[in-house]
Amino acid sequence: MVEGKSIHKSFGPVNVLRGIDVSIGASEIVSILGASGAGKTTLLQILGSLDHADQGEVYINGTGIHQLSEKQLARFRNQHIGFVFQFHQLLPEFSALENCMLPALIGGEMRKEAEQKAEKLLGFLGLSHRLEHKPAALSGGEKQRVAVARALINDPLVVFADEPSGNLDSRNQEELMGLFVSLRDQFRQTFVIVTHDEHLAAKSDRTIFMRDGLIMDQNL
Secondary structure, eight states: OEEEEEEEEEETTEEEEEEEEEEEOTTOEEEEEOOTTSSHHHHHHHHTTSSOOSEEEEEETTEEGGGSOHHHHHHHHHHHEEEEETTOOOOTTSOHHHHHHHHHHHTTOOHHHHHHHHHHHHHHTTOGGGTTOOGGGSOHHHHHHHHHHHHHTTOOSEEEEESTTTTSOHHHHHHHHHHHHHHHHHHOOEEEEEOSOHHHHTTSSEEEEEETTEEEEEEO
């Protein structure tokens, strides 16, 4: 599903990624662990098309995203990739329903169809009673569930999550990871998760350990 070959990335004199080879299968939940500065988020952003490698290749479901133009890449990202971030990145002036709908509307879907899909997803995530609430009126766990629904609205091939539980209490952390497992089991969704939490990572199908821009070990 997701494959990175010989990925290198530097910021000035600092070599952040030093030749990463990684492969993630369809319907797999993979966590990437490592200390701050190990290169986890940079790798996630390159695999998820949010940044470009200085050297190397990235494939998602057979498509070489490193070969796409910016316009092609933006369309591919909208149609096939979902993102969940630590701080939710919800638009404060929009309701939970509207935030969830945005990627579908950007992708050209009619508003009625986008709204129906968003309602269904938010209902599945236990938020049917919060559709019209804006982010300021939602708890941290609810905001993150809206962010997950938004990531899933276009039926992506893969969801990339950068420290998705880092801003949640322990109960909501457990619930979020349980939600990822449930989505994988029911919808065969693929997740790639950057986290510092070894306890949560242990619930993944596989854990990749990074240090100093290299993959040091994989828990297969």
